[in-house]
Amino acid sequence: MSAPPTELMTTHTEATRPRGEELDHQRRAITALGHEMRALVDATVRTAAPAEVLHRVTDGVRRLTGQLTGRRRVRGEIPDVDEFPGGARMYSPVTGPGSPLAPPMQVTPEDDGIVGRCTLGIAHEGPPGYVHGGMSAMLLDELMGWACYRAGTPAMTVSLQMRYHRPVPVETPLRVFAHVTGTEDRKIFVAGSIGTDEDPSIALVTADGVFVSPDPARTRTLFPNTP
Numbered sequence: 001m002s003a004p005p006t007e008l009m010t011t012h013t014e015a016t017r018p019r020g021e022e023l024d025h026q027r028r029a030i031t032a033l034g035h036e037m038r039a040l041v042d043a044t045v046r047t048a049a050p051a052e053v054l055h056r057v058t059d060g061v062r063r064l065t066g067q068l069t070g071r072r073r074v075r076g077e078i079p080d081v082d083e084f085p086g087g088a089r090m091y092s093p094v095t096g097p098g099s100p101l102a103p104p105m106q107v108t109p110e111d112d113g114i115v116g117r118c119t120l121g122i123a124h125e126g127p128p129g130y131v132h133g134g135m136s137a138m139l140l141d142e143l144m145g146w147a148c149y150r151a152g153t154p155a156m157t158v159s160l161q162m163r164y165h166r167p168v169p170v171e172t173p174l175r176v177f178a179h180v181t182g183t184e185d186r187k188i189f190v191a192g193s194i195g196t197d198e199d200p201s202i203a204l205v206t207a208d209g210v211f212v213s214p215d216p217a218r219t220r221t222l223f224p225n226t227p
């Protein structure tokens with residue numbers, strides 16, 4: 001019998017999902033590769049190497065990509081190493097230690113809200129020396145989503161109003177903050193800000209968001225692979 005098309009394959013069953021030591025081992029390996037990939041991204045956007053070197057590196061990277069074989073995750077599939085919603089997301093573009101795109105931001109609950117810490121690099125630059133405005137929105141959107149989850153209501157952004165007061169420096173430890181300011185039925189109102197770790201009292205960027213907790217039927221349609 002031939003193998004089913006990749007897009008029809010299901011995720012691992014509960015019985016085959018890695019646990020304990022095996023899960024830790026897999027997550028450490030994912031984190032190590034993510035770390036090296038971020039170093040590669042940083043080197044890629046900084047280098048002034050001549051074209052011959054870039055061509056040689058391109059060939060090497062293509063060979064490495066070819067080694068990442070095995071079954072490939074398909075759209076909507078929740079990785080076996082993740083806990084969704086509200087737990088580890090190894091490949092999140094914001095918090096995922098396995099993502100070459102993520103800073104990654106470390107998230108810690110605090111009494112009055114939720115805090116994210118990260119340092120962005122030149123790969124995240126907009127104006128020279130400063131963070132791209134879309135990156136600031138991405139950090140805040142993610143952390144404001146965490147604030148909703150922490151308040152007991154996983155929710156999705158329906159509106160995010162950004163205010164850019166001062167430019168956010170790259171290569172500088174940042175403190176992102178989010179807290180729920182109110183709720184109204186399925187709507188959650190969240191405020192957020194970005195400052196530097198050194199002087200978090202100066203808000204460089206602030207945001208007001210409206211999040212909506214989808215009703216159960218909508219959640220099942222949007223996330224059919226959620227346990």
Ligand SMILES: CCCCCCCCCC(=O)SCCNC(=O)CCNC(=O)[C@H](O)C(C)(C)COP(=O)(O)OP(=O)(O)OC[C@H]1O[C@@H](n2cnc3c(N)ncnc32)[C@H](O)[C@@H]1OP(=O)(O)O
Pocket residue numbers: 085141142145154155156157158159185186187210212213214215218219
């Ligand atoms: C579930 C947890 C997942 C967490 C993952 C991490 C998330 C990180 C943050 C994100 O990046 S989320 C990704 C970006 N957001 C989206 O893709 C959401 C796209 N929007 C939708 O899919 C639907 O709008 C949604 C499922 C969220 C809600 O659809 P529903 O059909 O359940 O709700 P409905 O449209 O009836 O709206 C509910 C209420 O919100 C109100 N509303 C909708 N859009 C609004 C808006 N833009 N501003 C203010 N209020 C708004 C709407 O008027 C209504 O108010 P009332 O009940 O008082 O009438």
